[in-house]
Amino acid sequence: MAEFFAMDGYAWFVWPTYVATLGFMAWLAISTWRGLKADRKVLAELEKDAPHRARRRESGATDSTPLSGTQTSDA
Amino acid sequence: MANLHWLANPGRFLRIANAVLPYLGALTAALLAWGFFAGLSAPHDATQGAPAKIMYVHVPSAIMSMAIFGAMAVASAVALIWKHPLADIAAKASAVIGAGFTATTLLSGSLWGRPTWGTFWVWDARLTSELILFFIYLGYIAIWQAIEDPNRAARAAAILCLAGSVNLPIIHYSVEWWNTLHQPAGLLQGRTDSSMAVPLLTLLAGFFSFYVTMLLWRMEREVVGRKIRQLRLLRAQA
Amino acid sequence: MTRKRQRMIFVVSGLAALGAATALVMFALSDNITFFRTPTEVVGGDVPPNNRNFRIGGLVESGSVVRHGADTIHFLVTDTRSSVKVTYTGLLPNLFKEGQGVVAEGRMGPDGVFVANQILAKHDETYMPKEVIDALKAEGQWKGQ
Numbered sequence: 001m002a003e004f005f006a007m008d009g010y011a012w013f014v015w016p017t018y019v020a021t022l023g024f025m026a027w028l029a030i031s032t033w034r035g036l037k038a039d040r041k042v043l044a045e046l047e048k049d050a051p052h053r054a055r056r057r058e059s060g061a062t063d064s065t066p067l068s069g070t071q072t073s074d075a
Numbered sequence: 076m077a078n079l080h081w082l083a084n085p086g087r088f089l090r091i092a093n094a095v096l097p098y099l100g101a102l103t104a105a106l107l108a109w110g111f112f113a114g115l116s117a118p119h120d121a122t123q124g125a126p127a128k129i130m131y132v133h134v135p136s137a138i139m140s141m142a143i144f145g146a147m148a149v150a151s152a153v154a155l156i157w158k159h160p161l162a163d164i165a166a167k168a169s170a171v172i173g174a175g176f177t178a179t180t181l182l183s184g185s186l187w188g189r190p191t192w193g194t195f196w197v198w199d200a201r202l203t204s205e206l207i208l209f210f211i212y213l214g215y216i217a218i219w220q221a222i223e224d225p226n227r228a229a230r231a232a233a234i235l236c237l238a239g240s241v242n243l244p245i246i247h248y249s250v251e252w253w254n255t256l257h258q259p260a261g262l263l264q265g266r267t268d269s270s271m272a273v274p275l276l277t278l279l280a281g282f283f284s285f286y287v288t289m290l291l292w293r294m295e296r297e298v299v300g301r302k303i304r305q306l307r308l309l310r311a312q313a
Numbered sequence: 314m315t316r317k318r319q320r321m322i323f324v325v326s327g328l329a330a331l332g333a334a335t336a337l338v339m340f341a342l343s344d345n346i347t348f349f350r351t352p353t354e355v356v357g358g359d360v361p362p363n364n365r366n367f368r369i370g371g372l373v374e375s376g377s378v379v380r381h382g383a384d385t386i387h388f389l390v391t392d393t394r395s396s397v398k399v400t401y402t403g404l405l406p407n408l409f410k411e412g413q414g415v416v417a418e419g420r421m422g423p424d425g426v427f428v429a430n431q432i433l434a435k436h437d438e439t440y441m442p443k444e445v446i447d448a449l450k451a452e453g454q455w456k457g458q
Contacts, residue, residue, distance in 0.1 A: 118442030193406030261438025
């Protein structure tokens with residue numbers, strides 16, 4: 001086992017590579033998930049505060065809420 | 076374009092993404108766990124010895140760093156030409172993932188180069204063009220940060236992305252067009268023994284699956300973020 | 314013509330122009346982009362002016378390595394057509410071996426011997442465990458070094 005971790009004396013080259021790459025992937029996954037959860041909460045509160053929005057939601061119209069920052073095709 | 080417009084509805088996108096995400100997440104975790112285990116327990120390369128273990132993160136990182144930029148370029152073209160509402164969101168959501176893989180490519184390559192070549196860094200065509208790719212990613216991210224209005228940011232970022240995509244063939248063919256210290260690609264030419272190629276391909280699949288998972292998550296977050304922005308604008312006007 | 318079509322033509326022609334410009338720049342700079350010169354190029358007189366530093370790359374010719382004292386070494390760099398004699402004093406990378414790829418940085422001496430101040434090892438894209446190579450050698454199938 002110790003021999004495996006020693007990597008023939010190249011441990012300082014091999015392991016930092018794995019730690020950095022897996023660390024980046026873990027950080028990305030966690031930060032994305034946390035950010036999404038926080039944003040969903042903010043959105044839910046905003047929609048709660050806006051009664052006309054809430055009504056539209058009940059009638060199933062949320063799907064068509066247009067995205068700001070996008071345009072429909074004008075072809 | 077009928078299919079694209081069918082998917083253009085953000086609510087429908089969110090429903091499909093949320094249905095797919097648990098399976099995709101599980102697939103990613105399984106592929107990565109198996110790939111890392113198999114790679115680390117594979118035999119050492121005869122010529123290079125232990126440092127060649129770095130290949131298992133370097134090669135998938137490098138392929139993803141270019142594949143993600145390619146996907147962003149396609150999404151940018153779709154956003155500019157067809158004004159598909161999800162295209163610029165997909166491109167924006169990809170950028171951080173691609174930039175991260177470019178950084179891990181450069182770092183792992185450097186840590187591989189020192190024990191095998193005898194240097195952390197040389198300015199050969201392959202290494203330099205990959206470093207340029209990293210800076211293009213940073214520029215792309217900076218545009219989205221700097222421009223407040225999503226419509227204008229999307230346009231500027233898409234143009235930068237398409238212009239930057241000329242770098243992709245340069246990275247790929249650099250090892251054939253010029254003499255480089257970096258060796259040519261040999262993964263699919265049968266010059267890698269299957270005991271190493273199988274873990275490598277598993278990890279490549281794992282990295283790709285990781286990208287798609289993160290992409291859907293980050294797109295979802297962007298859709299939610301834009302809804303928040305719009306509700307706040309409405310509130311401010313009221 | 315629809316606006317969609319106009320935008321498509323705009324994007325495609327923009328990319329084509331940019332690609333052409335990039336290709337021209339790289340063609341003009343190709344001498345600077347290339348990381349090393351081959352022995353054939355160097356023997357043919359393709360060396361930078363004013364005895365500037367440059368790199369020469371190829372294989373360490375089998376049987377050509379001669380060691381002088383503790384850390385000085387002479388060897389031939391070859392691309393199988395021509396070879397150039399190189400002398401170097403200092404630490405060698407682990408992969409430095411006869412038959413392996415090498416890149417030497419330095420300048421041409423007056424006697425036609427390349428005086429290197431840095432030696433980098435170049436390796437190929439073959440990845441195989443020792444056991445597999447031994448097995449291939451036993452079967453007479455091994456084509457490498």
